[in-house]
Amino acid sequence: MGNRQTRTDVILIGAGIMSATLGSLLKELVPDWEITVFERLANAGEESSNEWNNAGTGHSALCELNYTPEKPDGSIDISKAIKINDQFQVSKQFWSYLVNSNLIRNPRDFIMPLPHMSLVQGENNVAFLKKRFKALSNNPLFQGLEFSDDPKKLKEWIPLIMEGRTSNEPIAATKIDSGTDVNFGALTRMLFDHLKSKNVDIKFKHNVDDIKRTSDGSWELKVRNIDSGTVERVTSKFVFIGGGGGSLHLLQKSGIPEGKHIGGFPVSGLFMVCNNPDVVAQHHAKVYGKAKVGAPPMSVPHLDTRFIDNKKSLLFGPFAGFSPKFLKNGSMFDLLTSVKTDNLVTMLAAGAKNVPLTKYLIEQVMLSKEKRMEELRDFVPNAKSEDWDIVVAGQRVQVIKDTAADGKGTLQFGTEVISAADGSIAALLGASPGASTAVFVMLELIKKCFPQHIKAWEPKIKEMIPSYGVSLLKNPELFHEIHSSTTRTLGLSKNLPLQIARRSVS
Numbered sequence: 001m002g003n004r005q006t007r008t009d010v011i012l013i014g015a016g017i018m019s020a021t022l023g024s025l026l027k028e029l030v031p032d033w034e035i036t037v038f039e040r041l042a043n044a045g046e047e048s049s050n051e052w053n054n055a056g057t058g059h060s061a062l063c064e065l066n067y068t069p070e071k072p073d074g075s076i077d078i079s080k081a082i083k084i085n086d087q088f089q090v091s092k093q094f095w096s097y098l099v100n101s102n103l104i105r106n107p108r109d110f111i112m113p114l115p116h117m118s119l120v121q122g123e124n125n126v127a128f129l130k131k132r133f134k135a136l137s138n139n140p141l142f143q144g145l146e147f148s149d150d151p152k153k154l155k156e157w158i159p160l161i162m163e164g165r166t167s168n169e170p171i172a173a174t175k176i177d178s179g180t181d182v183n184f185g186a187l188t189r190m191l192f193d194h195l196k197s198k199n200v201d202i203k204f205k206h207n208v209d210d211i212k213r214t215s216d217g218s219w220e221l222k223v224r225n226i227d228s229g230t231v232e233r234v235t236s237k238f239v240f241i242g243g244g245g246g247s248l249h250l251l252q253k254s255g256i257p258e259g260k261h262i263g264g265f266p267v268s269g270l271f272m273v274c275n276n277p278d279v280v281a282q283h284h285a286k287v288y289g290k291a292k293v294g295a296p297p298m299s300v301p302h303l304d305t306r307f308i309d310n311k312k313s314l315l316f317g318p319f320a321g322f323s324p325k326f327l328k329n330g331s332m333f334d335l336l337t338s339v340k341t342d343n344l345v346t347m348l349a350a351g352a353k354n355v356p357l358t359k360y361l362i363e364q365v366m367l368s369k370e371k372r373m374e375e376l377r378d379f380v381p382n383a384k385s386e387d388w389d390i391v392v393a394g395q396r397v398q399v400i401k402d403t404a405a406d407g408k409g410t411l412q413f414g415t416e417v418i419s420a421a422d423g424s425i426a427a428l429l430g431a432s433p434g435a436s437t438a439v440f441v442m443l444e445l446i447k448k449c450f451p452q453h454i455k456a457w458e459p460k461i462k463e464m465i466p467s468y469g470v471s472l473l474k475n476p477e478l479f480h481e482i483h484s485s486t487t488r489t490l491g492l493s494k495n496l497p498l499q500i501a502r503r504s505v506s
Contacts, residue, residue: 053394116179245326349409
């Protein structure tokens with residue numbers, strides 16, 4: 001086996017949406033930097049970013065009820081919803097910049113306009129949804145949000161869901177037309193095609209076996225060619241670990257103090273998919289419900305229209321499950337080998353705290369297809385088993401860490417960046433809202449890891465992200481201007497035809 005030594009300016013580990021976004025931003029800011037990407041699989045966007053491994057929701061808190069919890073006094077906390085919506089606007093601005101600069105293809109190849117809806121049943125839940133609607137509807141970020149508890153109106157909005165419904169239980173929904181369905185797999189592949197055209201060295205089927213600090217403060221990676229078995233040593237001043245569930249192991253190998261006392265808990269997922277065109281034609285929205293008591297936030301049930309490979313289908317789920325793998329293509333020993341002396345107490349504390357979650361996951365694993373169909377029929381009363389198949393979705397590794405507020409072993413449901421104090425290495429951990437907020441998250445990483453360059457880079461960043469450094473909530477006129485611009489550029493107006501002219505690729 002060889003042991004070739006090479007050096008590069010930036011190393012990106014993992015060819016998912018996060019590395020694609022960071023690489024694309026850096027190539028616009030410093031075109032002459034050499035960037036090298038290592039991916040263990042044969043193509044880009046094959047793990048969490050793949051279109052079949054996630055729900056494809058452009059998360060902007062338009063329909064996700066877990067982003068607007070009810071406070072003890074009965075009021076609705078919309079702070080997280082505002083934060084996530086604002087961050088998704090940043091993603092849309094960057095995608096619009098890439099389209100306007102002819103750097104990626106037709107936006108309709110990765111993003112489609114689609115109403116986002118919340119649906120609840122039961123008197124208490126209807127009261128909650130009404131309060132949520134009142135809390136959001138006057139906010140400029142949620143302009144256009146509608147509420148109805150009238151079954152006739154709901155039948156106009158969601159005929160498939162209302163058809164055959166016999167329960168007299170109160171039912172209500174909110175609807176907003178500015179939602180999106182995003183094919184993050186397609187977007188990831190577009191961005192890597194763009195990066196390849198900019199001479200970024202993308203090495204598929206290459207596994208990073210080890211990572212260590214060198215005497216001059218650089219990072220040396222031991223990289224193995226999976227096909228040939230040859231090994232090379234690659235050195236860089238900056239490393240980004242964007243390997244999805246695989247990021248935790250590499251963060252631990254780096255040995256940085258910030259990576260201590262952190263664990264991960266893997267949650268797998270299944271979706272029911274319908275390809276019967278007669279059924280698919282009856283539904284056009286992403287409809288989110290409320291999670292069951294004891295269920296993790298990522299298991300909120302939803303019925304989604306999806307656009308994949310120019311084909312419309314319906315997905316329902318997710319049904320949670322458990323596998324010790326940290327990646328869909330990972331090892332059965334991933335969870336076991338992630339337990340170290342520094343995070344053992346943290347992991348044990350998490351186990352003690354999350355007995356209800358463990359029970360819920362066991363119950364979900366044991367569900368038969370017919371039991372899953374029964375849950376689907378809470379959404380679609382007339383659903384027929386022969387119209388629906390099961391698709392295995394991706395693995396999500398939830399971050400476990402010690403927090404001041406909740407103590408040791410606290411499960412974190414969200415996206416988190418862990419970086420060294422000197423900014424020389426950073427790893428992305430966690431799950432939803434993940435890909436939807438990739439641009440915002442990567443800009444925050446750039447600020448933290450390259451503070452010496454930010455002043456010089458700021459004009460270019462503002463060219464790409466006009467709202468950079470500005471609160472859209474506090475500047476509603478700027479929000480309306482940006483919203484109109486991105487809607488037009490990305491073809492998100494419901495009045496536009498489904499096919500628009502293709503743009504060239506640089």
